[in-house]
Amino acid sequence: EDKVVQSPLSLVVHEGDTVTLNCSYEVTNFRSLLWYKQEKKAPTFLFMLTSSGIEKKSGRLSSILDKKELFSILNITATQTGDSAVYLCAVEPSGTYKYIFGTGTRLKVLA
Amino acid sequence: GAGVSQSPSNKVTEKGKDVELRCDPISGHTALYWYRQSLGQGLEFLIYFQGNSAPDKSGLPSDRFSAERTGGSVSTLTIQRTQQEDSAVYLCASSLWGGLNSPLHFGNGTRLTVT
Numbered sequence: 248e249d250k251v252v253q254s255p256l257s258l259v260v261h262e263g264d265t266v267t268l269n270c271s272y273e274v275t276n277f278r279s280l281l282w283y284k285q286e287k288k289a290p291t292f293l294f295m296l297t298s299s300g301i302e303k304k305s306g307r308l309s310s311i312l313d314k315k316e317l318f319s320i321l322n323i324t325a326t327q328t329g330d331s332a333v334y335l336c337a338v339e340p341s342g343t344y345k346y347i348f349g350t351g352t353r354l355k356v357l358a
Numbered sequence: 359g360a361g362v363s364q365s366p367s368n369k370v371t372e373k374g375k376d377v378e379l380r381c382d383p384i385s386g387h388t389a390l391y392w393y394r395q396s397l398g399q400g401l402e403f404l405i406y407f408q409g410n411s412a413p414d415k416s417g418l419p420s421d422r423f424s425a426e427r428t429g430g431s432v433s434t435l436t437i438q439r440t441q442q443e444d445s446a447v448y449l450c451a452s453s454l455w456g457g458l459n460s461p462l463h464f465g466n467g468t469r470l471t472v473t
Binding site: 279339348 | 462
């Protein structure tokens with residue numbers, strides 16, 4: 248059965264800290280992995296990763312994929328209170344058009 | 359519109375009643391998805407549309423759930439004879455061409471409460 252596991256489930260840090268969120272997966276014929284940020288309502292798209300070892304970066308956020316070890320990490324440097332959210336990882340198995348989501352990591356950044 | 363629009367934003371209904379949830383995707387997006395998010399849980403896939411057809415209905419939890427899409431645009435998710443376990447946030451998403459490295463864009467969801 249295809250599955251996506253995220254860790255930790257929750258995390259509390261102080262402003263300025265750096266955090267690393269993990270996403271591991273087991274899917275048939277991997278095609279892509281996506282990261283989303285969910286604050287109150289709609290998850291908003293952060294990154295799509297398809298190739299191993301190529302870092303995607305946007306401001307203080309970055310992500311990388313390891314297709315051999317079947318995981319991805321999302322890094323947030325110099326965290327701010329506005330980074331507080333649930334971060335979701337989703338994987339698309341090839342040929343299904345269906346994204347399988349993990350349960351998310353709840354990040355709280357304290358001022 | 360600029361984003362995915364869902365209505366209503368909140369719905370409270372009595373057990374046993376039928377409800378209809380609406381999703382208006384981003385213009386030009388051919389693929390449309392329904393997911394369900396229960397409290398503290400991840401997103402559970404319900405159904406996927408490519409155009410007006412639904413090649414994957416595998417996630418619909420029971421025959422009380424149905425969905426349709428018309429004109430390659432608006433979709434409605436109908437839940438008949440609602441049960442308390444149907445209480446959740448129902449999220450709709452659209453993408454340009456469905457999978458194939460095409461990220462999902464989500465609406466704000468409909469929070470359904472069955473009393």
